[in-house]
Amino acid sequence: MVAIEVPEIHYTEYSNRQLVAVPLAVLVLALAIIGGWYLVTGAPANLGLEFTGGVELRIADDGDDVEQQIETAFDRQPDSVRSIPADDVYVVTFRAADDDPEGLANDLSTQADEAGLSTEAVDQVSPSFASDTARTAIFGVGLAFLGMSVLVFALFRTFVPSIAVVASAFSDLVIPIAVMNLLGIQMTLGTIAALLMIIGYSVDSDILLNNSVLRRTGDFYESVSRAMRTGVTMTLTSMAAMIVMAIVAALFGVDLLRNIGIILAVGLCADLMNTYLLNVSLLRWYKFEGVNR
Secondary structure (H helix, E strand, O other), X not given: OOXXXXXXXXXXXXXHHHHHHHHHHHHHHHHHHHXXXXXXXXXXXXXXXXXXXXXXXEEEOOOOOHHHXXXXXXXXXXXEEEEEXXXXXXXXXXXXXXXXXXXXXXXXXXXXXXXXXXXXXXXXEOHHHHXXXXXXXXXXXXXXXXXXHHHHHHHHOOHHHHHHHHHHHHHHHHHHHHHHHHHOOOEOHHHHHHHHHHHHHHHHHHHHHHHHHHOOOOOHHHHHHHHHHHHHHHHHHXXXXXXXXXXXXXXXXXXXXXXXXXXXXXXXXXXXXXXXHHHHHXXXXXXXXXXXX
């Protein structure tokens, strides 16, 4: 079994401002990307069919240059065309401009048949239902984040350590969303689940650090080093598993698992940065310069 060696960081060589500079810069950049995406598209992320409404066709890949046929078969431009080699199909997505996805699905199926394409399945989602789904998903993420915040404040009962955990979790959530926009990963129910998992990972590592510093005996830096040995090992192990999952899923054309693996890997990487730079700097200020001074 390979042991993970966690290097000791000499925090005394860096001021609190130096420690928070990198995580805050990355957070501001992520917020700028999300804000720019909202200004251009009207949504903070690249929304999938579940949140926009529309029609999805699964067209058999018979090896006769199907992708080129798809480009010319329909009277409207597909919003996305992706290949799933494991199933020998192309998934073609069209977003609905009105609340009649059934009529749109019939038209698209007819056009596919006339172009000689073999349609294996047709899925449709009405815009009104998609809007309700989006509101429910946003409510779920917001409720999870609020519940996490309340639990953290109830656990530590002091402002600075609690806000450190909440700030780290917020940044861990925002950074993967910005990366999703840059990589063209759509926001779907599956990726929402991945973001909820990131909240759990983030709180776990931050509470581990805060407990070690605030509730156990020992020097501040000794406590941080003790928490890092456990926290970094767990996070790196999880990151490795997610990267392997993403690579294998990409090879087999399983887009959802690939996207979840990428999102979790990015979120865990952000969690390392935020926990051991942002959180540590806030805890150090609290211990040496804040209310405990």
